[in-house]
Amino acid sequence: MLHLRIIVPTDRSAEVLDLLSRDPAATHVIVLPGAARTPPGDVVLCDVAREGADEVLDALQALGVHRSGAVVGDGVDVTLSAAADRAIDAAPGHGTDAVVWExxxxxxxxxxxxxxxxxxxxxxxxxxxxxxxxxxxxxxxxxxxxxxxxxxxxxxxxxxxxxxxxxxxxxxxxxxxxxxxxxxxxxxxxxxxxxxxxxxxxxxxxxxxxxxxxxxxxxxxxxxxxxxxxxxxxxxxxxxxxxxxxxxxxxxxxxxxxxxxxxxxxxxxxxxxxxxxxxxxxxxxxxxxxxxxxxxxxxxxxxxVTVRRPTPPARRMPAVLSPRTASRRPEATNASDPAAFRP
Incomplete structure (x- = not known):
């Protein structure tokens, strides 16, 4: 798999999350609102199956993320995750055959x-x-x-x-x-x-x-x-x-x-x-x-290979909160509430 670290302006984070939610090759999505300083913005972390990495990178560039923020990719040698297995199964072809052009x-x-x-x-x-x-x-x-x-x-x-x-x-x-x-x-x-x-x-x-x-x-x-x-x-x-x-x-x-x-x-x-x-x-x-x-x-x-892949329904992802908005939200008391883990 390929690990992506994405820096995106706060007002554009929803677009990036929507993109990742619609692509079955992306998983392990983590959002750190306002964590980036240079360039400023939110940090989005995710893992992408190599078979679908090229499409994700092309889509991020189409959104202009590389101009207003940054996209950094690293190879992942070890992954123990059922979610990762599902992403690899959903992506077309085989990882060893996939070409990540960038x-x-x-x-x-x-x-x-x-x-x-x-x-x-x-x-x-x-x-x-x-x-x-x-x-x-x-x-x-x-x-x-x-x-x-x-x-x-x-x-x-x-x-x-x-x-x-x-x-x-x-x-x-x-x-x-x-x-x-x-x-x-x-x-x-x-x-x-x-x-x-x-x-x-x-x-x-x-x-x-x-x-x-x-x-x-x-x-x-x-x-x-x-x-x-x-x-x-x-x-x-x-x-x-x-x-x-x-x-x-x-x-x-x-x-x-x-x-x-x-x-x-x-x-x-x-x-x-x-x-x-x-x-x-x-x-x-x-x-x-x-x-x-x-x-x-x-x-x-x-x-x-890729044109034969059906487009799955979008997965629901929580909205991204800016640090200012997050500070106004009442503190979550339920450990299962994702808001409890937001800054």
């Missing part, structure tokens, strides 16, 4: 920042992969794939293209372009430095490398693997399956291709550098295309 957009949007940490990670991964292709070592290749942070901008680019967010598209392309450029340049310099130190040499690049030779020889299977990895990666992002994402990172030849191109450039082996660059481009395009198509299919399929 969650996905914010999660992937954070990966588009061209930060020092991002540049350092992609550079280190490329240098490690450069040494790996020279040594023809698959273990180092796998390690470089896991360290590389490039799937974040690729996923963000897919989401931004599907939802058409030009600003996120620009940031994603900038992170990818600058990131790989910096990584290649630094790897070229590192290759020259290691060569001068006598640790590596050009003959290692020109020698037979049966394990890593595929990196600069793209073929039809390169596109197939990249496309399948893009589908799996997007499913891992939308369903919070981080374990699956690790497998995706290991299956795509992005950082290794950039590393092979850098090493080949350092030694002047331009044919291999071009082949590696083509391999990188194929994988990037395949992942993004697969990501966009996966998201489109998920949206269309989930739309068909």
């Amino acid at each position: 969650e996905v957009a914010q999660k992937t949007g954070e990966e588009t920042q061209l930060s020092a940490t991002y540049l350092l990670l992609i550079t280190l991964a490329t240098i490690i992969a450069g040494i790996a292709v020279l040594l023809d070592q698959p273990i180092l290749i796998i390690g470089a794939m896991v360290v590389g942070p490039e799937f974040g901008p690729l996923a963000a680019l897919s989401v931004a293209l599907m939802r058409w967010r030009p600003s996120v598209i620009r940031r994603s392309l900038l992170a990818l372009g600058v990131g790989f450029l910096v990584a290649v340049v630094v790897t070229v310099l590192a290759t020259w430095a290691l060569t001068a130190a006598g640790l590596i040499n050009e003959s290692m690049l020109l020698a037979e490398r049966p394990i890593t030779d595929f990196i600069w020889r793209p073929d039809a299977l390169s596109w197939v693997v990249g496309f399948l990895a893009g589908v799996a990666g997007m499913l891992a992002v939308t369903s919070n399956k981080s374990g699956s994402l690790v497998g995706v990172l290991i299956s795509v030849t992005t950082v290794p291709a950039a590393a092979n191109a850098a090493v080949a450039l350092a030694y002047g082996v331009f044919e291999e550098a071009v082949g590696s660059a083509v391999q990188l481009l194929i994988n990037v395009c395949a992942i993004v295309l697969a990501g966009v198509l996966t998201l489109l299919i998920q949206r269309l399929w989930w739309h068909r």
